[in-house]
Amino acid sequence: MSKSCKGMLEELLKCVENTDCVQKYSLTKCLQNSFLFPRACATARDLYVSCRRGQFDMRSRVRGNKGY
Numbered sequence: 001m002s003k004s005c006k007g008m009l010e011e012l013l014k015c016v017e018n019t020d021c022v023q024k025y026s027l028t029k030c031l032q033n034s035f036l037f038p039r040a041c042a043t044a045r046d047l048y049v050s051c052r053r054g055q056f057d058m059r060s061r062v063r064g065n066k067g068y
Helices: 006-017 027-032 039-056 058-063
Strands: none
Touching: 006 027, 006 039
């Protein structure tokens, strides 16, 4: 269960690493600051956040989280 969002996290990190934000700032700063976060990776971030949120939802804990 804890590894079900691993693929989504890897996609998010790859997306952010390929943007110019990482060249100007650090990776953690780009991920933490909402103004610096690239718009192209917003979908990947939303998918990862919903996957992580599903790990705490009791209904999806019984059925299993939809991951990779």
